[in-house]
Amino acid sequence: MQEISATTTKKSRFPRSVPYIIGNEAAERFSFYGMRSILTLFLVKQFFNPTGSAALAQQADAHANKLNHLFVMVAYALPFVGGMVADWFTGKYKLILYISIVYCFGHLLLAMFDTSLNGFEIGMLVVAIGAGGIKSCVSANVGDQFDASNQDLLSKVYGWFYFSINAGSMLSTVAIPIVYKYFGPKWAFGIPGILMGLATVIFFMGRKKYVKVPPQGVNRNNLVFITWYALTHLSKKKPGQSLLDIAKESYDPERVEGVKAVYRVISVFFFALAFWAVWDQCLSEWTLYAAKMDRNINLGFTSFQIEPGSMSTFNTIFLLLFIPLFNYVIYPFFDKIGLKTTPLRRLGVGLILTALSFVVIGFTHVSIDHGGAPSMWWQVLAFLILSAAEVLVSITGLEYAYTHSPKSMKSTMSGIWFLVVSFGNLITALVNGLIEDGGWWAKNLKGANYEWFFVAFIAVFIIIFLIVSPRLKERNYITDPYVENEVIADTNNL
Numbered sequence: 001m002q003e004i005s006a007t008t009t010k011k012s013r014f015p016r017s018v019p020y021i022i023g024n025e026a027a028e029r030f031s032f033y034g035m036r037s038i039l040t041l042f043l044v045k046q047f048f049n050p051t052g053s054a055a056l057a058q059q060a061d062a063h064a065n066k067l068n069h070l071f072v073m074v075a076y077a078l079p080f081v082g083g084m085v086a087d088w089f090t091g092k093y094k095l096i097l098y099i100s101i102v103y104c105f106g107h108l109l110l111a112m113f114d115t116s117l118n119g120f121e122i123g124m125l126v127v128a129i130g131a132g133g134i135k136s137c138v139s140a141n142v143g144d145q146f147d148a149s150n151q152d153l154l155s156k157v158y159g160w161f162y163f164s165i166n167a168g169s170m171l172s173t174v175a176i177p178i179v180y181k182y183f184g185p186k187w188a189f190g191i192p193g194i195l196m197g198l199a200t201v202i203f204f205m206g207r208k209k210y211v212k213v214p215p216q217g218v219n220r221n222n223l224v225f226i227t228w229y230a231l232t233h234l235s236k237k238k239p240g241q242s243l244l245d246i247a248k249e250s251y252d253p254e255r256v257e258g259v260k261a262v263y264r265v266i267s268v269f270f271f272a273l274a275f276w277a278v279w280d281q282c283l284s285e286w287t288l289y290a291a292k293m294d295r296n297i298n299l300g301f302t303s304f305q306i307e308p309g310s311m312s313t314f315n316t317i318f319l320l321l322f323i324p325l326f327n328y329v330i331y332p333f334f335d336k337i338g339l340k341t342t343p344l345r346r347l348g349v350g351l352i353l354t355a356l357s358f359v360v361i362g363f364t365h366v367s368i369d370h371g372g373a374p375s376m377w378w379q380v381l382a383f384l385i386l387s388a389a390e391v392l393v394s395i396t397g398l399e400y401a402y403t404h405s406p407k408s409m410k411s412t413m414s415g416i417w418f419l420v421v422s423f424g425n426l427i428t429a430l431v432n433g434l435i436e437d438g439g440w441w442a443k444n445l446k447g448a449n450y451e452w453f454f455v456a457f458i459a460v461f462i463i464i465f466l467i468v469s470p471r472l473k474e475r476n477y478i479t480d481p482y483v484e485n486e487v488i489a490d491t492n493n494l
Contacts, residue, residue, distance in 0.1 A: 012150040018157060020206025021142055025161060026168035027199035028100075028138075031107060031192035032131055033283070034172030037309040038180045038188055039071070040064045040284045041291065046185070047117045058446065061288055062436035068284040069429035071124050076422035078132025083140070083415030084224070091215045092137040092144065093207070100200040103130025107193025114185040130196075136414035143402040144213050158399045159327045163320060168195075170316035177309030221255035223262055258406040262413060265404045268472060269420045271347055274461035275354050275393045276424025278454050282386060283312055285450070286361065286379065292368050295376045306376065314380050318387035326391050343396050344469050350392030351465060355458040357386040362451030369447040403476050 049060035086095045106126030113119025142161050146154050172192065180188035229247045236246050244263070248256050290308035297304055331341045360382040367374040397417050405413030431453075434441035445453055 012153050014150070014153060014157065015145040015209075015211070017145050017206050017209040017211065018142075018160075020202055020209065021138070021145070022160060022164040024199045024203040024206075025138060026164040027195045027202060028103075028131075028134075029165045029168035030172040031103075031196035031199065032127075033169040033312075034176040034192040034195070035107070035110060035127070035189055036068075036072075036283050037173045037176050037287075037312060038185075040068050040287050041309060042114075042180070042185055042188075043067060044288070046114070047120075058442060059436050059438070061285075062432045062442075065281075065284045065288075066429045066432040066436060067121075067124075069280060069425040069432065071128055072280050073422045073425040073429060074125065074128040075132040076135070076418045076425065078129060079136035079418035080415035082133040083136040083413075086137045086140075087216055088218050089215050091212055092141045093210055093212045096134045096137050096141070096203060097200070099130055099133035100196070100203065102126065102133070104193060104196045104200060106130050107189065107196055111186050111190035111193060114189065132418075135418055139398055140402060140414045141210070145211050154403070155399060156327065158395060158402075159323050162395050162398070163323050166316040166319040166323075170313055170320065173313040173316065174310055177307035180309070181307060221252045223259050226251050226256055226259045255406075262405055262416075264472070265400065265413065266416060267468075268344065268347070268400065269397065269417060271351065271461055271465045271469075272393055272397055272417075272420050273424050273427075274351055274458045275389065276421045277427045277457065278354060278358060278424075279386070279390065279394075280425055281428065281454075282315060282383065286382075287311065289361070289365060289368060290376065290379060292373065293364075293376045293379065294373045311376065311379060312383070314383040315387050315390075318384050319390060322387055322391045323395070343400050344472060346392040346396045348462070348465055348469060350389040350396075351458060351462050353385050353389035353392065355455050355462065357382045357389065358451050358455045358458070360385065362448050362455065365448035365451055 043064040044060050048063050049056045082095060082099070086092045090098075103126075106123055106129070109123030109126055110120060113123055139161070142157060143154065146157070172195075176188050176191065179191060226244065226247045229250060230244050233246050234243075236249070237243065238245075242260070244256055244260050247259075287308050290311040295306040295308070295311075297306060334341050360378060364374050364378045364382070397420075398414070401414045401417040431441070431445070435445055435450075436442075
């Protein structure tokens, strides 16, 4: 009887370091999304179309959108580099701490050069380096705090990690556009810098409580070297061999199998490219649309107008509601009735919802094109649908990056996930660059045609996903007891 009691009362506990990581992420995301909430509007108003000329509007908007998406592209390309540096040389803790200081300096430059485009662009680059340099390490650092005794809490902590991201985002997207309106760009870009300084302090305060995984060194048995060897020795490929099997003659065969697993994860990440090509538009293109919508709120006893940059607050509100709803209600419900909510199924439904959100925005844009001022609640509906898609795609991707990669490549795998975000923004930046240059793209993607283009873009990915997904396999390095020895068992996702 005593044995039964001891067994039933033993519960998994969150590591003591988690509050510091969550607090750091909330403050850092305040700084990042705070400056982004006004970035596109600021660029148009301050630099690209200060007179508000209708003749310059399309090119000015496209120029601002392009610069915004290039900024995000750099910010999400660098996690791959930061992940490798952390895994090989510095460890996650040192890299996060030192790059956070660089991050703070970037915010300072934004506040200083609000009237100089060249100086402001340098500030954007430094902020992108700071945000990107620590990004993969922060999310992978969450997983490092867990061991076999509390792995069952890993999914929940990633949910709370994402919750903190959106708590910081919600506060900043409400506050910073108002600060910008009444106090100007210096304070609007300066306050996010102060919050980034706070994030750095919070992270430093938890230094004695973190599980610090030491750097592995430049081990030749890693993703980069094994891939390079296979690509440069194609002549040695034997019939029936996979491309990476070529490397087994010079590298640890078990590590080669681990690299194969990483590429299987990348094949899943490919489909998330469609989501990330459009998601960041809610902080750029959608902000410009919001400026032309009816944003008046009348509560009877008072009325007010929501700032265009604050519309994305609805995204964070919905996410704060949806994260616990999906984790504790929707996923368990479908699992209970036998329809297991596997990562691939979540991803597929997320892509469909993403396309649907852009259909809503497309019809809203049609109304604007015809001189109307549609209600902001149509954009709120689009945010609701897109937020549900974000839970299904983005949180799943963060968890998948950690659980489906070998121990020695956790940060690198997270970096690859963020590289997908970067490529998605690169696609959108290129499209906006073509619109800015005029010609065929400017003529045919004018107005709501811009949205219909991206709806068709996502639809192509959905069709390919439906064809390919039944052939994709899941190989979990956390739950499979044989994975540590690189003996991997397949389980079907679908």
